[in-house]
Amino acid sequence: MDRSWRRAAIVALPFVLAWAAVLAAFAVLRDRLPDPLASHVGPGGQADGFTGLGAFLPVVTTLLLLSGLLAAAAAHRSWRTGLGAWRMLLATGYGTAAMLAYDFVALLGANADAARAADVTFPLWHLAVSLAVAGAVGWAGWLLAGRGPAPAGEPDAAAGSRLPLAEGEAAVWTHSVGSPVLAVVGAGCTLLGVVLAAVTAAAAVTAEAVLIAAGVISVALCRCRVIADRRGLSVAPWFAPRPRLRIPLERIEKATSREAHALGLGGWGYRIQPGRRALVLRSGDALFLRLVTGKEFVVTVDDAATAAALLNTLIERGRPAPGT
Incomplete structure (x- = not known):
């Protein structure tokens, strides 16, 4: 088994163990559980949402194993990231799986021996x-990362390269880029939100609404078109020309390109970090813009070297000649 598959297995393991723990608790308590189960509690800890006994395990299985699959896919596709990103992925995955396992098992315990699901209470100290x-468990995952593999070296950047243009000649570079990760995550979140909303008769469907909204946004951002021209850089979603993210040419100091890894940039989607903004759709070729403010903007897109060369040429053309 190569390193990428080993990483995927290590990340998926806690979700499989969490699923097995919930399955075991359900089997032990099966004859003591009401039907339907209390599956949602309000701010005071009183049950206000319910799920049929037969639907509980399919929902848990979908949530835990789909989460594990997504985490494993992220680890497999980004195995060359450095130690910091690897530790963060492990800590997040292990912590999330442990939290879900505890919540589900504690919820089953709260339902045990209840005459009616409506009588179930879930003390809020369980949240703490x-x-x-x-x-x-997240800290254990962090330690499990160990020293990790050495960060992969990056190819030489196309630092300050130029695209030859004749005087007065105009050029436009455009390329579309998609993200299988965001597409799968978005579809999974939307499906899970719909399933939970359908099987949970809750007065408030806040969690389900958040899942559906997050899924729709992820799908909307899973493919974008990137354009570099005399106005600067712009990025628009696949389904419409608006909303559009635009960085005017006068705000760009220099453009370069190099290989980048999604986790090394903070993960998939629109990432905000100190001194950097990034639209990360996948690992691979990426366009790096150094802005006049000293900050950086990054977008992962194929043929980024051509976009960087064009932008550098247009920036140079727009600068006043020496002595003027």
Whole structure:
């Protein structure tokens, strides 16, 4: 098994173990559980949402194993990232799996021996314990990362390259780029939100609405078109010319290109970091813009070297000649 598949297995393992723990708890408590189950509680800890006993395990299985699959895919596709990103992925995956396992098992325990699901209460101190468990197991995942592999070296950047243009000649560079990760995550979140909304008769469907909204946004951003021309750089979603992210040419100091890894840039989607903004759709070729403010904007897109060369040429053309 090569390193990428080993990483995928290590990240997926806690989700499989969490699923097995919930399955075991359900089997032990099966004869003591009401039908339907209390599956959602309000701010006071009183049950206000319910799920049929037969639907509970399919929902849990979908949530845990789909999450594990997505985490494993991220680890497999980004195995060349450095130690910091690898540790963060492990800590997040292990902590999330542990928190979900505790919450589901504690919820089953709260339902045990209840005459009616409506009578179930879920003391809110469970939330504190859940966070503590997530933190402890997440820290274990962080330590499990160990020293990690050495960060992969980056190819030489096309630093300050130019695209030859005749005087007065105009040029436009455009390329579309998609993200299988965002497409799968978006579809998974939307499906899970719809399933939970359908099987949970809750007065408030906040969690389900958040899942559906996050899924729709992910699908909307899973493919974009990137354009470089005399106005600067612009990025628009695949389905419409607006909304559009635009960086005017006068705000760009220099453009370069090089290989980048999604986790090394903070993960998939629109990432905000100190001194940097990035639209990350996948690992691979990326366009790096150094802005006049000293900050950086990054977008992952194929043929980024041509876009960088064109932007550098247009920036140079727009600068006043020496002595003027």
